[in-house]
Amino acid sequence: MNRMMVILFRLMLLIALLIVAFSIIKYFFHPLRKLEKAHGQRQFFFLDDQKDVRKNFSLTYKGVMFEGEKYMGATDTAFDIVTIYVWTKDYNALQGLTREDFQFIEEDIHVRYPQSAIEWKSPIKEFLRDKK
Template sequence: MIVILFRILILIALALLVYTVYQYYRNPERKMQIAKAKDDFYIVDEPTNSKKNIQFVYKNCLFEGEKYLGTTEDSFEVVNISVFARDPGELGGITRDDLYFIEKELLIRYPHAKIEWKHPINKLLLTIIE
């Protein structure tokens, strides 16, 4: 009887171990850190939850966007996204074309949204192109 109990406990421990490894590989924060190390674009978002902020990585810089809900012609949608860099020191190497790429990616997910850039990113968009 005690041997069967130990076998059941070992099976439960193995199932818990497999579940923990699975959750580790599915963790969006881990995927974001990997994308940051590889200089890739990766976005973490819950489109159905308008209260949760958007987090994304592009060119080794971590951005966050606050979503604001509003009305469109026929429904309530995200109508405004305020984007800022978590660490402005990481913005080195980000160009205006990179910001346009980020805006395009956000507008694909939220077509009714207006993208607002917070300081210091908005200074790059306001400068005159020579």
């Protein structure tokens, strides 16, 4: 009976270690962690689930976190994402971004959603309109 308890305890300990190892591995490969890391390093990173139209995408560029909302509609050939609204919650972080930076972001979005029209929300919309 005592030997059986030791074996059971070892088995439970092994299962606990496997669960902890799996959780650590899952944490390091989670896409949100990659987004936060790129944001902290002021790099470009695009996080999106293209299969889920209702899920917004996030991207970070030069230390600014942007969010995009996708809307599906009919194109000439099929239903596709036709409109994307993009904004940021931290407008102070926009300091130093140029028109070329926003063009880079638009081009990268168009790579993923070629049929889409990109609409920027205020104050980015006014900045881009005034620069033309």
